[in-house]
Amino acid sequence: MSLLRLALNNIRGNAFRSSVVFLCVLGVASFLLGTTLVISGAQNSLNVGIQRLGADILVVPEGAQTEVQTALLMGKPTNVWMPASKIDEIAAVPGVQAVSPQIYLQSLYGAPCCSVSEMFLVVYDPATDFTVKPWLDKELGRPLARGEVIGGSYIFVPAGEKYITLYGYNTTLAGNLGATGTGIDQTLFMTQETARAMAQSSLTTAVTPLVIPPGEISEVMVKIMPGADRHRVALDILLKVLGVVPLESPNMFGQFRHQMTGLLWGFVTIMVVFWVLSAVLIGLVFSMAANERRREIAVLRALGATRFYVFRSILAEAVILALGGALLGVILSSFVIYLFRGYITSSLGMPFLFPGWASFLGLVATGTAFILLTVILAVLLPAFRVSRMEPAIAARE
Amino acid sequence: MKTKKIFLGVALIIMAIAIAAVPHFNTCQYHGRDITTATGTHVPMKCNWSAQAEIAVGATLLTVGILALVSRRKETLSFLSIIGIVLGVVTILIPTRIIGVCSSLMPCNTFMKPFLVAMGTLVVSLCVVGLVVLLTSKEKEA
Numbered sequence: 001m002s003l004l005r006l007a008l009n010n011i012r013g014n015a016f017r018s019s020v021v022f023l024c025v026l027g028v029a030s031f032l033l034g035t036t037l038v039i040s041g042a043q044n045s046l047n048v049g050i051q052r053l054g055a056d057i058l059v060v061p062e063g064a065q066t067e068v069q070t071a072l073l074m075g076k077p078t079n080v081w082m083p084a085s086k087i088d089e090i091a092a093v094p095g096v097q098a099v100s101p102q103i104y105l106q107s108l109y110g111a112p113c114c115s116v117s118e119m120f121l122v123v124y125d126p127a128t129d130f131t132v133k134p135w136l137d138k139e140l141g142r143p144l145a146r147g148e149v150i151g152g153s154y155i156f157v158p159a160g161e162k163y164i165t166l167y168g169y170n171t172t173l174a175g176n177l178g179a180t181g182t183g184i185d186q187t188l189f190m191t192q193e194t195a196r197a198m199a200q201s202s203l204t205t206a207v208t209p210l211v212i213p214p215g216e217i218s219e220v221m222v223k224i225m226p227g228a229d230r231h232r233v234a235l236d237i238l239l240k241v242l243g244v245v246p247l248e249s250p251n252m253f254g255q256f257r258h259q260m261t262g263l264l265w266g267f268v269t270i271m272v273v274f275w276v277l278s279a280v281l282i283g284l285v286f287s288m289a290a291n292e293r294r295r296e297i298a299v300l301r302a303l304g305a306t307r308f309y310v311f312r313s314i315l316a317e318a319v320i321l322a323l324g325g326a327l328l329g330v331i332l333s334s335f336v337i338y339l340f341r342g343y344i345t346s347s348l349g350m351p352f353l354f355p356g357w358a359s360f361l362g363l364v365a366t367g368t369a370f371i372l373l374t375v376i377l378a379v380l381l382p383a384f385r386v387s388r389m390e391p392a393i394a395a396r397e
Numbered sequence: 398m399k400t401k402k403i404f405l406g407v408a409l410i411i412m413a414i415a416i417a418a419v420p421h422f423n424t425c426q427y428h429g430r431d432i433t434t435a436t437g438t439h440v441p442m443k444c445n446w447s448a449q450a451e452i453a454v455g456a457t458l459l460t461v462g463i464l465a466l467v468s469r470r471k472e473t474l475s476f477l478s479i480i481g482i483v484l485g486v487v488t489i490l491i492p493t494r495i496i497g498v499c500s501s502l503m504p505c506n507t508f509m510k511p512f513l514v515a516m517g518t519l520v521v522s523l524c525v526v527g528l529v530v531l532l533t534s535k536e537k538e539a
Binding site: 339 | 506507508511514515518
């Protein structure tokens, strides 16, 4: 009888024992992958979101830091203003290479062109912009014309329509940015020319006209010179330009990152407790099974099976159960997390972007290897003890 | 075989009740969101109709579960499993294709739709496994 067949027969022979080990492994695997996916999904979303912002430093009006970060992260409405004169003051700070203003227009609620209930309108300056332009150069190969807009992944042209109508003004969706899992996904970007045309049109075509306060902006995107110290530049902006606060892009969403770290440690603690308990339970189950099967093992030894063969047969049994449980566990948790990603985002209050295939498969492989190692370690001692037993003594006992 | 039959029947009954009941507590209307017309009339959104349709699917699945519990013949149980598979697929198709739900980040899209997809997948998986077990079993009666 081959080793694999013997192991499979042993699994079938004691359904209860096998089910306990299988379920333990399944539970650990699903919890392990599930929590890792949620945390890495949030981290992935943050990184993609910060990358999409495309600026080294964001300068926002004093007191509006949290508001702007929440808007960018979770898509909460915001309405912040500062004088446009700040642009020149920021540009004059040593180490600043480029500055570009952006204006947050009034949020739209229940817009038919957006698959979420709130949509943001962000106006950029094509003459100075360096955040939207790289995407336009790559995807469109030209700047946005008057009346053209680009949207986040949640923005679409309503079915049966040719345009997205905003404040009674028809705009053409020139393209969509990739998903980030953050508030950027529900943002519509347009040039100042389009925004002004829309505001002008809204006086006669919209129920509530669009108002763009003259000489006001919402934030300034800052690109620093190559080799310049980002932190130093940010400090200089804080000291030299009054009424504004610089947000360094790697440090953005700090409050959220802090919250996420707390959550991560909570998950890790639960996971370690769960993991230790499962390893002990699996070891105990195999230990009991080994004791029960003394006679059977004695017969095997009497028939010529070596100690190593007995040892390997018990390990093979554990590996089969571990692989089966781990695979089913990772499939189940990935399926559930993928399906309920929107619910997780809204209930945990964190952005979420499902990791790419490569990192997802990496997570699955690491998780499965970790589970396999755990089960092998838990089974090693009982398998070793039973394999060392003398056949005559084992049969008599 | 009897234990497996009872397991299939009870599992289908529990899932049928969940499919029929849970969506009603997760529609946009239940969470106070509906369309108000110019005349002030409140019109339910399409997730509400998906939830209503799932009652019919749930009721049929409940009947299938009860029949699976009382049936003895292997052929009958096999046919009930096939009906279960079809109902599982319909459970998934109602919120995703046939009727649909509201837009992203609405309560029906974040919970009701994934819940129905998960339940539908579970029903299909259970019935497929049940069918395979029945077809490979040598016993004539369950």
